[in-house]
Amino acid sequence: MTNAKILIVEDEYVIRESLEITLKERGYSIEGGASSGEEAIQKALKVRPDLVLMDIVLEGDMDGVEAAKQIHEVLGIPIIFLTGYADPKLLERAKITDPYGYILKPFTAKELHVTIEMALYKHKTERKLKELNEILEQRIVERTAELEMVNGELIRENEERRLVERTLRESEEKFRKISDTANDAIIMLDNDGKISYWNKSAEKIFGYSRDETVGEKISKLIIPEKFREKHLEGFERFKETGVGILIGKAVEVAAIRRDGSEIPIELSLSAVKIDDKWNAIGIVRDIIERKQMEKEFMKLQKMASIKRLTSGLFHEILNPLNIISSHVQLLLMDVDNGSMAEKDLNSIREEICRIEKLTKDLMVFTEEEEFVTDEVQINSLLENITSSVESDMKSRKIKLIKRFEEGLPGIMVNSDKLRDVFLDLITNACNAMPEGGTVTISTQGQEHGGRPLVRIKFTDTGCGIEKENIDKLFEIFFSTKKEVTGVGLGLSESYEIIKSHGGTISVESEAGKGATVTIDLPIERKKKRVSVD
Incomplete structure (x- = not known):
């Protein structure tokens, strides 16, 4: 109701x-506000509002x-109770x-708006x-006295x-x-827990049309089976009292499409009473994208923290390592050729070199690097790469298929x-x-959101990856190999490189059923300078 006059009674x-x-x-x-019951009555009589928002617990007698x-008795004005x-x-x-x-406090603006409307x-x-x-x-009385006007009165009555x-x-x-232009789903349940209203956003989010849902129990459509029993128990209490643990709250829950x-x-x-029966109004927001963004943000934060931590340790590691290396060189000058001491010192020197190499690799990974892009034919690049490794793959009984x-x-x-x-x-x-395997x-060529891109897939028939490890693959230092032969920068570095090109990289796999790595790269024509964080 546009420009409806509302009196707020809240202490x-x-x-x-x-x-x-x-x-x-x-x-x-x-039309102003009131903080006590007495003041509310006076203002209601004076301004004659269209609706009163009334807090139940007020100061005063x-x-x-x-x-x-x-x-209500004097003015017949509709009243909505607000209370905690x-x-x-x-x-x-x-x-x-x-x-x-x-309406139970706290409540959202949308809940308040829908309840008022x-x-x-x-x-x-x-x-x-x-x-x-x-x-x-009145017209019945008139028609009793004036039977000749019955037909005319009936016509006028029908018109009105x-x-x-x-x-x-x-x-x-x-x-x-x-409601149909709202981005969020608006769903209304009657006192039996059946759907009485289902807007277009609800159709979009859950995949059911309005005709398919109205009159159906919501518990059978969108509530996960593991939560249905609790939902039914809670709704039994709600239908009698209008009260529930979720009423007046905004919570994140799971639903079924x-x-x-x-x-x-x-x-x-929120709860609303219609024909002396409690009905429920639910406003539902799809938060899939928000959850994905939160997950990506946490990953970036973790990567940045690791980089900040490791970059500060590199110099602390290399300085004493150089001192150790120098002393080993001096000791090698004083031992006999072919002696056990010489073998031990050479072994120490090899391990020092290995530590230096790993440390330098980490330094390269943590430093921000800029590089220039040029137009590349992705098929030609892959042909050059596979031609250099194909003979080795054949010797390992691995078949290469190019599509x-x-x-x-x-x-x-x-x-x-x-x-x-x-x-x-x-x-x-x-x-x-x-x-061996394939x-x-x-x-x-693909298109996503109107944006052209090239999709590259690498699929193997190997041992696959456990489900719980999929989300960890692009984390720094993580490896699925039982024997660690490096520092675990491979996939995390690949992730950074693909991201810096404006692309995405993802993995699909099941243990024992191989794995597929998918890379999507945007198609751009303009030469530019890109940095890898």
């Missing part, structure tokens, strides 16, 4: 001011329930005033029907009824348009960096097949 000044700001932003007219009772309490005795008292809604809509409908009944009663029906249809259509997949959602629930799509456009990459990534992936695939490399 907490901060909450009253916050409600006033929120409601004004939604287009409502605020009169609480919100008594104030609401007097306002869920006392059953308090609820029973509140029922006497025939409230149009009951539903209350105003209900009140307007009841008022129209009441007016219509009064008109009909059609006008009322048209007005109601227009109001319903207005509400439907508001039509295809059976489980997705994370943010759910906000390159012809006519792919050139992409802007640094060929040296990409060569390192591809060689590392081929090496990993071969190492996963000690008894490596398949494919290229294909």
Whole structure:
């Protein structure tokens, strides 16, 4: 109801001011506020608001329930109770005033808006029907005295009824348009737990049409089986009291789509009374992308922390290592050739060299590096790489299959960096097949979100990767190899290189069923300078 006048009765000044700001932003007219029951009655009589938001617990001798009772009896104004309490005795008292809604604190602006609109809509409908009944009663008296005017009165009555029906249809259509343009799903349940409203965003998120859901139990459609029993127990309490552990809260929970997949959602629930029965209104937000962004952000934070930590340790390691190396060189000058001491010192020197190499590799990984990209034909790059390793693969009984799509456009990459990534992936695939197997490399043009890209896949028939290790593959120092032969920078470095090219890299695998690494690189024509963090 546009520009509806609302009176706020709340003894907490901060909450009253916050409600006033929120409601004004939604287009409502605020007719002041009151902090006590007595003040609320006086202001209601003076300003005649369209709706009263009433806190149940108020300062003074009169609480919100008594104030609401007097306002309702005198003015017939719809009242929505606001409270942070869920006392059953308090609820029973509140029922006497025939409230149009009951919202538990804390609540969201959307919940408040929907509850107010539903209350105003209900009140307007009841008022129209009441007016219509009064008109009909008066006309019945008139027609009794004037039988000759019966036909004319009936015609006029039908016209007015059609006008009322048209007005109601227009109001319903207005509400439907508001909810259908919302980005979040709006779902309404009746007192039996059946779906009574299902907007377009709900169709998009869950895959069910409105016709398929209205009248169906929500527990059978979108609630995971492991939560259904608790949902049914909670709803039994809610339908009697309008109170539940999730009412008035925004929580992250899991839901089921039509295809059976489980997705994370943010759910906000509120309660509203319709025809003296509690109904639930749920606002659902799909948070899949937000969760993916949070996961990616945590990965980047972890990588940055490791880089900061390791970069500070390198010099602390190399300085004493150089001193040790110098002393070993001096000792080698004083021992006999072929002696056991010489062998031991040479062994120490080899290990020192190994530590130096590992440390320098880490230094290269942690330093920010810039490189220039040029247009590269991805199929040609892969042909050059595979030609250098194919003979070694044959000697290890590994078959190489190439499925390159012809006519792919050139992409802007640094060929040296990409060569390192591809060689590392081929090496990993071969190492996963000690008894031989097949490596398949494919290229294909793709489009994602209107953005053209080239997709490169590396698939092997090796031992595969345990499910719990998939998300750790691109972490620095992580390795699935039982015998560690390096510092574990391969895939983490590949991840950084692909990311710096504006691309993505992902892994699909099951233990014992091989693995597939997918790289998506954008198609760009402009030469540029890129940095690897």
